[in-house]
Amino acid sequence: xxxxxxxxxxxxxxxEHLKDFLRxxxxxxxxVGCYSTESVDYPEFGRKAALMVASKECDRxxxxxxTGLGMSIVANRVPGVRAALCYHVLTARLSREHNxxxxxxxxxxxxGNILAExxxxxxxxxxxxxxxxxxxxxxxxxxxx
Ligand code: RB5
Numbered sequence: 001x002x003x004x005x006x007x008x009x010x011x012x013x014x015x016e017h018l019k020d021f022l023r024x025x026x027x028x029x030x031x032v033g034c035y036s037t038e039s040v041d042y043p044e045f046g047r048k049a050a051l052m053v054a055s056k057e058c059d060r061x062x063x064x065x066x067t068g069l070g071m072s073i074v075a076n077r078v079p080g081v082r083a084a085l086c087y088h089v090l091t092a093r094l095s096r097e098h099n100x101x102x103x104x105x106x107x108x109x110x111x112g113n114i115l116a117e118x119x120x121x122x123x124x125x126x127x128x129x130x131x132x133x134x135x136x137x138x139x140x141x142x143x144x145x
Pocket of ligand 1: 008011
């Protein structure tokens with residue numbers, strides 16, 4: 001699986017931590033920035049990674065800002081993206097099983113590194129259940145959001 005990674009300055013340190021984690025579990029990624037803790041604007045980096053998922057250049061994306069909120073708002077403006085802001089493992093699991101989330105948003109100032117690893121591990125390894133949930137996703141796509 002190829003994963004696009006993005007953050008702003010507030011998510012930079014967690015993004016860097018997750019790069020080591022992803023390497024340790026053998027996942028490939030493309031880091032589209034930012035590349036330091038110097039203040040930047042999350043829409044620029046979140047949109048870049050979300051577009052890579054929408055265009056199928058990447059299979060999934062993980063976006064990190066201070067809260068994860070800004071990144072999730074930006075990513076969900078891109079058609080075809082289903083971004084889930086997850087602060088715990090259960091929502092990460094359900095976002096895959098029920099919503100087929102293809103973008104994970106994390107709050108670098110809200111959660112710690114170990115919880116983030118658990119969320120990412122669950123999110124990467126949980127399959128979409130399909131069935132009645134597929135119909136609902138089709139409804140979102142057909143509405144042209
Ligand atoms: C940056 O200060 C902060 O606003 C941003 O990282 C994010 O939390 C926005 O939603």
